[in-house]
Every structure is written in structure tokens, then in C-alpha cells.
Amino acid sequence: MTTHETTVRSHADVPTARGERWRKQLASHLGRKCEVVHDGDTITLLLAGGSCAMTYDATTLRLDADGPDQDTLAQVQHVIGVHLERFASEEGLRVTWHRAEAALHSSTGSPTRQANSTIPDLHRQI
Template identity: 40%
Template sequence: MPRSQARVSTDRPHRYAKQLAAHLGRKVESSWDEETGLGSVSFAMGTATLTAAPGALLLAVEGEEENLPNLESVVGRHLVRFGSKDELVAEWHRDNGEPGSVQRNEEEPPAQS
């Protein structure tokens, strides 16, 4: 099954993974294990795994090749929105060597006076 991965630098990987699993779990099946720092989300179009590692949240999505862009987008957009203050960026890399999508907070900062 085709796969895409992103390494999101953060000093709070457990917090963001737990929040992402809980939020997405309102619509689809998800799990989060605080002890192991591992989580998963099951979508109709594929799955996502969340791994809290030192200094980063490791994301992986797996599904049919035509579904990878949507899986990347759903997982990445939600995470970036939660981590807007920390300016999280999810840059995906597919296992076939192709670059995946990139999600980042695109909002303009407020003007300083």
C-alpha cells in the first residue's frame, strides 16, 4: 500500500498527537496511547499513524495512491491549525520518491504598530 510520511518538529509531540487523535476521532475511529506515544486514525480512504518522538511528531498515512494527497491534507491541515502558535509545518514525502504536499499556517501576522 502506498505510504507518505512527515516529520513535524515540535517540543510538544505528545500534546499535538493526542489532540489530533481526539479531534479526528469525533468523525472516524482513532486511538492514542500516552504511554507508548503511538496513535492511529482509520479513515474510509486509508489510515494515519502518529508517533511522538523526541523533538518531533512523526506522521504517516497509507492508502491507495490517488488518496494520498487527501490523507496528507486532512492530517496536516488539522495539525497545523492546532499548532499555529508554534508555526508547525507538515512536509510530506512519499515512499515512491515523489514529494508530497506541504501544510503550513498561511495566515498573515497582525501588523505591528
């Protein structure tokens, strides 16, 4: 039987010349409570039932979050945003999330959701 799952997505482009540092610090700190996946230039955190992929260039830290529903996505956004803003408080970074226009559908199930099935709710733990 084929199931259809919806994935909701958002992104934030955070202006900073220190994207590599903040990405590494988030992965190191949150990696104590969630799975961290390194894939080339992307570090993905699997947390709170969703995920956040982090990349950077010379001027921007790019955050791409997703989850199976709006509540999960909101948890991922909150955890990432609160930690990043706290770590970079001297730099005055602010994370502003932008919702993707359309939800994505999968006929095979979400790898993120499958990978997170045993990961606890980090919203209350971190």
C-alpha cells in the same frame, strides 16, 4: 482467489517539542469522525479510506500515512496537515510529506482498507 492491492505511503517528520500534545489533539478532534486505534506508543487514525499513524519523541512528531491509491493518500495528508497546522499555528508548525520510494503490495488485502470500508469520506466533512 488472491488479489493484489497496492498501498502508497508517505511520512512527515514535524519538528516540535510538543508532539504528544498535538498527537492527542488530532486524535481527540478527528476521533469524532473517524476510528482511532491506540497501540502502545502509536495512535492511528483511520480516515478517508486510508490511515495515519502518529508517534513522537522529544523533538519530532512522526506522521506515517497510507492509502490504497494516490488520491486517498492525498486526502489523508490534507486532513492531517490542515488540522495540525491550524492547531499549532502559534508554534508555526508546517507539515511536509515525503512519499515512500516504493508501493507495498499485499496478497491478502489491506487491513486499513478493510477497516475503512464503512468510514465516510472525511475530506469534505472535516
